[in-house]
Amino acid sequence: MTTTSLPGRAKVFRDAAASRLALTGDWTLPHYVDLQHSIAAIAHDVDASTTVDARELGALDTSGALVIAELLGSARTQALAQDPTIPVARRALLKTVGDALDTYCHAAPRERRSSLSILLERIGRATESFWKQSLKLLGFIGMVLQAIAATVWRPKRWRVTALVSHIEQTGLDAVPILSLLSFMVGAVVAFLGATALATYGASVFVIDLIGFAFLREFGVLLTAILLAGRTASAFTAQIGSMKAREEIDAIRTLGLDPIELLVLPRVLALLVALPLLTFIAMVTGILGGAVVCFSVLHMSPAMFLSMFRDDMTLGQLLVGMAKAPVFAFLIGVIGCMEGFKVSGSAQSVGEHTTSSVVQSLFVVILIDAAAALFYMEMGW
Numbered sequence: 001m002t003t004t005s006l007p008g009r010a011k012v013f014r015d016a017a018a019s020r021l022a023l024t025g026d027w028t029l030p031h032y033v034d035l036q037h038s039i040a041a042i043a044h045d046v047d048a049s050t051t052v053d054a055r056e057l058g059a060l061d062t063s064g065a066l067v068i069a070e071l072l073g074s075a076r077t078q079a080l081a082q083d084p085t086i087p088v089a090r091r092a093l094l095k096t097v098g099d100a101l102d103t104y105c106h107a108a109p110r111e112r113r114s115s116l117s118i119l120l121e122r123i124g125r126a127t128e129s130f131w132k133q134s135l136k137l138l139g140f141i142g143m144v145l146q147a148i149a150a151t152v153w154r155p156k157r158w159r160v161t162a163l164v165s166h167i168e169q170t171g172l173d174a175v176p177i178l179s180l181l182s183f184m185v186g187a188v189v190a191f192l193g194a195t196a197l198a199t200y201g202a203s204v205f206v207i208d209l210i211g212f213a214f215l216r217e218f219g220v221l222l223t224a225i226l227l228a229g230r231t232a233s234a235f236t237a238q239i240g241s242m243k244a245r246e247e248i249d250a251i252r253t254l255g256l257d258p259i260e261l262l263v264l265p266r267v268l269a270l271l272v273a274l275p276l277l278t279f280i281a282m283v284t285g286i287l288g289g290a291v292v293c294f295s296v297l298h299m300s301p302a303m304f305l306s307m308f309r310d311d312m313t314l315g316q317l318l319v320g321m322a323k324a325p326v327f328a329f330l331i332g333v334i335g336c337m338e339g340f341k342v343s344g345s346a347q348s349v350g351e352h353t354t355s356s357v358v359q360s361l362f363v364v365i366l367i368d369a370a371a372a373l374f375y376m377e378m379g380w
Helices: 029-045 062-072 074-080 088-103 115-151 160-170 172-200 203-244 247-253 258-295 301-311 314-321 323-340 346-378
Strands: 009-014 019-027 051-053 057-060
Touching (some): 009 029, 057 062, 057 088, 062 074, 115 323, 172 203, 172 258, 203 258, 203 314, 203 346, 247 258, 258 314, 314 323
Parallel strands (some): 019 057
Antiparallel strands (some): 009 019
């Protein structure tokens, strides 16, 4: 003999004195939809004076208890859990669901805002983030300068082996790609200049265009951009990986200074390598322009060298080379600083590596623009 479960029902009976809510049948998950319809039909008839009759209540699970609690509210559900006519297990379930509803917090409705307010908020947050990042960068620069001042007069604390190794990685290994890049850019600049100046019959001034472009701007700028993408990211990844493996904490435990041990060799290596690479970029860029002059404009090498020597001065070279140490210091500091900010996961290493490249490029272009305006005002 099998028994069939009857779906739960809720009915309200009214007499002259009061109203009574009768709960019958099984209040379980299979009947959840029917239970929702049942309470929706009588919800407006149930008030604070309605008594609850649960003597014919059948099976009860969490979903059924939730429906009852939604109908009666948290306080009356907990009061129903004290009814001695209900089995102990079902009373405990009703009390648990009532307590849960009592402590449940509904999410506050999201405020509808205009697109303008959202845009202004994002601009404000970006400005605040930029200001905080600038302060962190200035603080880290101060720490690096303090470490340099503390070690420059103590040769025993110089990391010569690490310095030479980083000079090789950041400088010597970058020569092929930088030479090829500068040569191609020099050829493109010469070709475009020859095409534009040919209209005015002034193709010969392509030599001056190439010289001024690479001695003042392109040589140092191409080098700095290449090292910002190649070296700053490498510094961040190296130090960030050490941070993730807690090697930097181990260095501090041994009583060593991570700035002196990890940052100074990298920054000093860039201070040596970037000016040398800048000179190489200038030479190869001018050589690329000269090849175009020889092949397209049919200039002789003697004519090219003669005009270049007469029109270009040592001051043009110094104007470009003066920016190289500044770019080298900032690229090295930013790359190392982002490495120290890694939180410990591979995702964090990738995020800060990307951030170091973006910040380095932004700072390089910003400083270069400011230097160009300064040189123009000074007449250099």
